[in-house]
Amino acid sequence: MTDLLAEAVAAISSSTVEQIGHFSYDAPTDTWTWSDELYLIHGFRPREVVPTTALLVAHQHPDDRAAGVDDVFETLRSGRPFASRHRVVDSRQVxxxxxxxxxxELDGAGQIHRVSGFVIDVTGSFRRDLAASTHAAVEAAGASRAVIDQAKGALMLVYGMDEDAAFNLLRWYSQRSNVKLRDLAETLVTATSAGVPMSGDTRRRLDEVFFGLAGGHPETDGSAVSGDLTTTVTVEQGMQILHITGNVDLSTGPQFTAVLATAVGQAERPTPVVIDLSDLTHLGSVGLAVLTQFSRRCAGRGTPLRVVFGELSTLPSVRSAGLSGFRTIADALA
Incomplete structure (x- = not known):
């Protein structure tokens, strides 16, 4: 426990809490959100005024201007949680x-964009057992980093990637699934702890678990290109055919998306986009969802997507995906 946290807990151990208010500051919009209790702490009726940075500064005690508001902006810069004891002067000059x-709080890109927390009114004295609750609230401030580290560790173990690659993978799915990075990491860690074995077909099973947690709808852009898939292009009957081999799962989803984005972007109406997946060793939910979204995009562009699945065409998941699937290249070109 840091000295600052120890000071905060000690300060409230012999006091009585009169109000506990919640706040949230959104940096991109410079917007504050207050709970009803925080209005009361500042001497206002709930929603009587619009909370702003200027309003907060105005109600800081003149000798404590370095605390409170400044702590929020320091956390935006450093990412470190904070606990501070200071004074406010309410609307009645009390x-x-x-x-x-x-x-x-982190956004989908892993960048700090919001600070949230609590303001505890300890003007009176309060029960000692509330110190434990405040301690837990402050300790939770660092929990998001811990759970992200755990999720990275799981991905590193299962997919044999380094720490940076694991974080980039989490961030990629967070951005495209519109799920907070911390929430995605937390549910992934919970799922793996609840029964995904770290042996055998773990890659495939974790692929299904993770993709379900991510919401099943990654956006289809070409911003990530690293991975273990192998791609080649051949020409038959005057049409380019993109051959993809390897394992389309969680770890190669970004590369699979980027490869398809390039092929679809280069297609000219009305030439079909032919993708040969007949030599894939695995096509998981990630790959099927990406194919489905590109199929819709191609239909809108007038360049129909034709996918050669080979033996994979017998899989129930492939049959139920609603794609224009073919067993052989000759069928796709017919």
């Missing part, structure tokens, strides 16, 4: 002693 605790 001085109130408060403890503010907060933590940074």
């Amino acid at each position: 001085e109130r002693k408060v403890i503010t605790v907060g933590q940074a």
Whole structure:
């Protein structure tokens, strides 16, 4: 426990909480959100005023201007949680002693964009057992980093990738699934702890688990290109055929998306886009969802997507995907 946290817990151990208010500050929009209790701490009726940075500064005690608001902006810069004891002067000019605790929140790109936390009014004295609750709230500020590290470790173990690659993979799916990176990591860790074995066909099973947690709808752009898939292009009957071999699962989903994005982007109406997947060793839910979205995109562009599945065409998941699938290249070109 840091000295700052120890000070915060000690400060409230012999006090009585009169109000606990919640706040959230969104940096991109410079917008504050207050709970009803936080309005009351500042001497206002709920929603009587619009909370702003200027309003907060105005109600800081003149001797404590370095605390409170400044802590929020320091957390935006550093990402470190904070706990501070300071004073506010409410609308009736009554001085109130408060403890503010907060933590940074990450967006889909893994960047800090919001700070949220609590303001605890300890003007009176309060019960010692609430110190444990405040301690837990502050400790939770660092939990998101811990769970992301755990999720990275699981991906590193299962897919044999390094730490940077594991984080980039988490971030890629977070961005395209519109799920917070912390939430995605937390559910992945929970799922793996609940029964995904670390042997045998773990890659395939984790592929299904992770993709389900990510919502099943990655966006189809070509921003990520690394992976273990092998691609070649041949020409038959005047049409280019993209051959893809390897394992389309969680770890190669970004590369699979990028490869298809390039092929579809180069297609000219009304020439079909022919993708040969007959030599794939595995086609998971990630790959089928990406193919489905590109199929819709191709239909809108007038360049129909034709997918050669080979033996994979017998899989129930492939048959139910609703794609224009063929067993052989000759069938796709007919």
